[in-house]
Amino acid sequence: MTNQSKSDQLPPAYALETLAVRAGTERSQFNEHSEAIFLTSSFVFNNAAQAAARFIGEEPGNIYARFTNPTVTMFEQRLAVLEGAEQCIATSSGMSAILACCMGLLKSGDHIVASRSVFGATINLFNNIFKKFGVATTFVSATDVSEWVAAVRPTTKLFFLETPSNPLTEISDIAAIAAISKRHGVLLAVDNCFCTPILQRPLELGADIIIHSATKYLDGQGRVLGGAVLGSKKIVEPVYQFLRTAGPTMSAFNAWVFLKGMETLKIRMDAHSAHALAVATWLEAQPNVTRVYYPGLPSHPQHALAMRQQQTGGGIVSFEVKGGREAAWRVIDNTRLVSITANLGDTKTTLTHPSTTTHARITPEARAAAGITEGLLRIAVGLEAVSDIQNDLARGL
Numbered sequence: 001m002t003n004q005s006k007s008d009q010l011p012p013a014y015a016l017e018t019l020a021v022r023a024g025t026e027r028s029q030f031n032e033h034s035e036a037i038f039l040t041s042s043f044v045f046n047n048a049a050q051a052a053a054r055f056i057g058e059e060p061g062n063i064y065a066r067f068t069n070p071t072v073t074m075f076e077q078r079l080a081v082l083e084g085a086e087q088c089i090a091t092s093s094g095m096s097a098i099l100a101c102c103m104g105l106l107k108s109g110d111h112i113v114a115s116r117s118v119f120g121a122t123i124n125l126f127n128n129i130f131k132k133f134g135v136a137t138t139f140v141s142a143t144d145v146s147e148w149v150a151a152v153r154p155t156t157k158l159f160f161l162e163t164p165s166n167p168l169t170e171i172s173d174i175a176a177i178a179a180i181s182k183r184h185g186v187l188l189a190v191d192n193c194f195c196t197p198i199l200q201r202p203l204e205l206g207a208d209i210i211i212h213s214a215t216k217y218l219d220g221q222g223r224v225l226g227g228a229v230l231g232s233k234k235i236v237e238p239v240y241q242f243l244r245t246a247g248p249t250m251s252a253f254n255a256w257v258f259l260k261g262m263e264t265l266k267i268r269m270d271a272h273s274a275h276a277l278a279v280a281t282w283l284e285a286q287p288n289v290t291r292v293y294y295p296g297l298p299s300h301p302q303h304a305l306a307m308r309q310q311q312t313g314g315g316i317v318s319f320e321v322k323g324g325r326e327a328a329w330r331v332i333d334n335t336r337l338v339s340i341t342a343n344l345g346d347t348k349t350t351l352t353h354p355s356t357t358t359h360a361r362i363t364p365e366a367r368a369a370a371g372i373t374e375g376l377l378r379i380a381v382g383l384e385a386v387s388d389i390q391n392d393l394a395r396g397l
């Protein structure tokens, strides 16, 4: 799967920020400094024998961009090094990473146990699409480990979680859930989109698989969609076989955008976290704010676990305002700076009302049970000055 050209491979002993800038870079015969974008759908062979050797996998090298592309390979190698994974496979989006993971590793009759607090499209995929193909899912608490134990069946093959969760920033104890998965011979997949490897390294905590929506912090500037599946060679190989056959692969252009994005990942995650902590602390002191959800605050019920498992609290803060939907919408409609959009992981601060946007399609009862009230707002804190973000929110508060 790897490209054999002149390589800039670094030993993983370098610090994460060094690896984020340099790992995975491979130069062509032109010795370009910045990574090249290989906009080609196929690759030529020197002769018939080489073509044959490539196709049967006897000789490594590129064949066709649905299988591999050198720019995409650089992205995969860089992210693999950052996550401490043996193998990484890039996909066209975060959702296609989850799809490829499950299509590669599961079959009809298998069972998934998933956190109830995962991304909405993930719930849809498991509930409405996989169910049609005979893969059932049991949804359990993100935080109550005993529910994971109780949900295991003889057919359970996969545990799936996301931590911190969206929008309430619940923290799942990766090491504790990994211990249960190991005991039952189940694979644990962690969607590491909110933290990125800069803040949280799930494989070191016992997870088997990491899922990324690269669309968020890995890009960091809201430009392109992409995703990734990481794990051991043994786990990723069937996922790669699905991907090269079915085709939701990452484009070379998008891989290049992610390579550039990852070079600033460490300083961005540090700044997102510092800004989010400042905004969350300020929100806690506002008279019309009744509750703030942020893992970096000592008031967060799982603050100790979060600080053990993550480097910082990350960039996402949710808060509840007095006065329900009307008051929440007033905050949104009085902003002049922050973007009213459900996306996250961007240098630009984004603000959304989960109960009428990201979580609008679930029943009011399910929303209430999940704690997503009408007064709840989610802010993905960007890199603007904290004072400007605070002033923008203050207007509607």
Ligand SMILES: *Cc1c(COP(=O)(O)O)cnc(C)c1O
Pocket: 093, 094, 095, 096, 119, 121, 162, 166, 191, 193, 194, 213, 214, 215, 216, 225, 226, 227
């Ligand atoms: C956005 C998101 C996804 C889906 O990623 P896409 O790139 O939009 O397909 C999956 N998980 C989490 C946690 C996300 O925030």
